[in-house]
Amino acid sequence: MSSLTIRVYGICINEKDQVLVSDEFIFGKYVTKFPGGGLQSGEGTIDCLKREMVEETGQEVEVLGHYYTTDFFVPSAFDPTKQVISIYYTIRFMEEVRFVTSDKPFDFKELKNEAQSFRWMKISEIRDGSFTLVIDKRVGEMLKIKFGDGSH
DSSP: OOEEEEEEEEEOBOTTSEEEEEEEEETTEEEEEOSEEEOOTTOOHHHHHHHHHHHHHSOOEEEEEEEEEOOSOOBOSSOTTEEEEEEEEEEEESSOOOSOEESSTTOOSSOOTTEEEEEEEEGGGOOTTSOSSHHHHHHHHHHHHHHTTSOO
């Protein structure tokens, strides 16, 4: 491994027991993941997540707490010479959601690199193939175990 990449993601659960997911087209691949992105040099993880959420959704979030940090080895899906550590926080939007969400995956205006669309996924319906990236799959399973019965 030549370097370490740190990614920071937000888990936002609405009143309908749905979690916000981001569908993206990255380097020719269709990817379903949690919203968030890469930590920049000199930036803290919470500041990174707040910046990423404003960049991606145009809205500010409140970070409620730490949810999970990668605890196993994961090479990057896009550059196998890099190791990925992902940090997940639970979040809520400071105001009512104003950005566009869709009912269908990959609902892009235009298919181009870094195209992105958002949708709400019912936690009880999370399946093995719901998320593309290895760490997101683990977190999706954790969410399903914790919240999937609608009792939170």
